[in-house]
Amino acid sequence: MKKRAGGSKAKAKGRKAPAARAPRVAKPAAAGLRAIKGARHHEMAGVKIDSVAAANGQVKRVVYPPGFRWSIHMKPLIGTELCMHGHVGFLTSGKVQGQYADGCTFEFAAPQVMVVEPGHDAWVVGREPAVLIQFDAAAETAQRFGLPAEHRHAG
16 A cells, blocks of 8 residues: 555545644643542532641631622621631632721732731632632631731831
């Protein structure tokens, strides 16, 4: 059998060769939201939380949905005026803004390390969920990471 020069058999017969397919790559958001092996999963006020014990604390993946605001969605469940939990972690997707009682504001956009002192309100900005990988020590988080018990100005 003789090979034809200059192209595939499909071209030789007047047909188009099938388009080459690009390898499938998982979308970052989809890959980052898969089930975590060994994690405890729960939801609260639309926030999805997966936590795994690590050393003497926990590593959590916290997914805040678009439109989430602590003062609207969590305040009625928690019973405090502001979120009194410190947050230390890495924002893998989304955007978060917030404000402390004294009017100081903060803003984080993925990918970014974030540290938020206790005594804040915060909300998701835009249409994308905010996904935070958080290092947590429950009620001792602020103390263990050297944060004040509540936001205040230095000096």
